[in-house]
Amino acid sequence: MAMNEITPESVEAFFTRATGEYVFARWGRPVAPVVFGIEEETLVTVKSAIEACVAIAGHRMAETDPELGSNLMMFFLSDWAELMEVPHMGDLIPDLAAKVATLTERGAHQYRAFRFDEAGAIRACFSFVRMGGAMDEVPAEVIALSQAVQAMLLWSDRVFTQDSPLAVAPEGTVVRPDVANVLRAAYDPMLPAAARDAAHALRLYARAGAG
Template sequence: MTPSNVEALFTGADGTYRFARWGRPIVPVVFGVGDETLPVVKGAVEAVVATAGHRMAETDPELGANLMFFFFRDWAELPQVPNLERMIPDLGPLCARLDAAGANQYRLFRFDAAGAIRAAFVFLRMDAHLSALPADALALAQAAQVALLWSDRAFATSSPLARAGDKVVLRPEIAAVIRAAYDPVMPAHASDPSHALRLAARTGL
C-alpha cells in the first residue's frame, strides 16, 4: 500500500481526508435475520476485530449495543422500528432519499469527543443483488466497512474481500490497513492527509 493508495481510502468525493477508528470495545447486535444467520454476522465482526487487534464486549455501558445491523426488504420499514427515530433524527427523510436513489445499503457513524467511532448503524436493503451474495461474504464485507471510517469511494469499484480457496477473506492490503490503523501509536481520528503516510508505513510492518 503506497501513501497515495491509503490516502484514497479515506478521501471523500469532496476531497476531504477523514479517518477514524473505534475508541471503545465493539458490541454488535443484529436485527431482521434468522437465528442461523446471527452467528455468521457476529463471527464476521469477530474476525475483523481480531485482525485489528481491537476488542469486543458483552455490553456498552453507555449504549448497550454500539454496532447495529438492520436487514430488511424496503426502506419504508425502518421508520417503523420502535425508538430508532430517537437514535437517528430525520430517519424518515433519510429513508425516502435512499429509496429514491435505489440504494441497497447505508452506514451511519457516531463519534465521541475525541473523534473516535462510538457507534455505527448498518442498513441493508436485501434486494436481488445482496440476496444473491453468500451470507459469510456479505457479513464480512459489512464488518470490514465499519471497522474504520472509510471514504464514500473506498469500495465503490472493488470489494474489501478476496477469495482464498473456498473461503472469503479480507484482501491482504485492506487487512494490513486495518491492523496499522489500530496500532496504539496511531491517533483514533485524523483529518490531515499526512496521516496516510504514517499509516502506509505501518502496513508493511
C-alpha cells in the same frame, strides 16, 4: 502497479471523502454488536464476521457498552420503508423520513451512520442492509464480512462503491490483503484514534506497507 498494492496514495484514498477531505476514525471503545432481522443460523455468520474483523484490527469486543448497551447495530431489511416502523429509529438517524426517501430513490443496498466521541473516535455505528434482488444471490458470509470490515473504520464514502473490500482465497472469502493491512495498521496504539490531516496516511502506510 500490482492490483491492490499498498501505496501512500492508495492509503490516503481509503480515507479521502468525495468532498476531498481526509477524515479518519477508528473505534475508541470495545465493539458490542447486536443484529436485527435475520435468522438464528445467519446471526452466527454475522457475529463471526465481526469477530474476524475485530481480530484483524487487534481491537476488542464486549458483551455490552456501558453507555449505549450495544454500539454496533446491524439491521437487515427487505425495504427501506421498514425503518420508519422501528421504534426510536428517528433518534438514531436524524431526518429519518428524508434519508429513507433518498435511499429508496437511489435503490441503495446499504447505509451506515457513525457516532463519535469527544476525541473523534467511533463510539457507535448503525449499519443497514437492504436485501432483495441481486443481494439474495450473495452468500451470507460475504455480506456479513463486507459489512463488518466497513464498520471497523470510517472509510471514504467512495472507496468501496466499485471495488469490494473482500477477496477470494483458497480458504474462502477473506478481507482483501491490502484492506486487512490498513485495518491492522489503523489500530496501532501509537496512532491517533481520529485524524483529519492527510499526513496521517503516510504514518498508516509505513505500518500497512510492512504488514
